[in-house]
Amino acid sequence: MKKFTLGTLAFGVFLASACQNTNGQNAEAEKLAKEAIEIHDEIMPQVSAFNKHEILIDSLLQNLSVLKTVDANIDTVETREKFQTLKTNLESATDKMMVWMKEYAADSTDVNYQKAEVERISDLKTEFEQVKYEAESLLASFKK
Template identity: 80%
Template sequence: MMKKLTLGTLALSLFLAGACQNTNEKNEEAEKLGENAIGIHDEIMPQISVFSKHEILIDSLLENLSVLKSMDPDLDTADTREKLHTLKTNLESATDKMMVWMKEYAMDSTDVDYQKTEVKRISELKTEFEQVKYEAESLLAPFKK
C-alpha cells in the first residue's frame, strides 16, 4: 500500500510539475507576443500626430481651392477636392482604429491565442498606417512647396 501511495504521489507530482512548466511556457509566450504587439504599436503611434497635421493642411487646402486654382489654372478642383476628402477620411479612420485597438487591448492577458490575434490585428493596422502615410505624402507633396 505504501509503494502505491508513493508511486501515485510521485506520478501526481510529475504531472503537476509538467503542467506548471507548460503554463509558465505559455505565459512566457503570451508575454513575448504582448511585447511584440506593443512594439508595433510604439512604432506606428507617432504617425498619429503627423496624420493630425496632414488633416489640418487638408482643411486649409479645401478652404483655399479657389486660391490654388488661381495659382494653377490647370488644377482640377473637383478631383482635388475628392482626393483630399478621401485622404482625410483615411487618416481619420487609421487614427480611430488605433484608438480602438489601444482601448480594447489587454496587454496583461496570458492567453496565447488572444495575443497572437492582437499581434495580427496591430500588424494589419501598421500596414494600413503605411499605406495612408504613402498616400498622404504623395498627394500633399505638391502643396508643401
C-alpha cells in the same frame, strides 16, 4: 504506504509538467504581447503627423479657389475628392489605432489572443504605411 507514495509522486510529476506547460504558454504570450507593443510603438508617432495632415487638408479645402488662381489647370472637383478621401483614410487609421489601444489586453496569457492581436496591429501598420504614402504623395506640393 507505497501506493500513497507512488500516487503522490505521480501527482507531483503531473503538476510539475502542467506548470512547465503553463509557464511555456505564459512566456510565448509575453513574447507576443511584447511584439504587439513594439509594432504599436513604431506606428503610434504617426498619429500626430496624421493630425497635422488633416489640418492642412482642411485649410486646402477651404482655399481651393486660391489654389485655382495659383494653378489654373487644377481640377478643383477632383482635388476636393482626393483631399476628402485622404482625410477620411487618415481619420480611419487613427480611429482604428485608438480602438486597438482601448481594446488590447497586454497582460492576457492567452497565446491565441496575443497571436490575433499581433496580426491585427500588423495589419494596422500596413494601413498606416499606405495612408502615410498617400498623404506624402498628395500633400508634397502643398507643404511649405
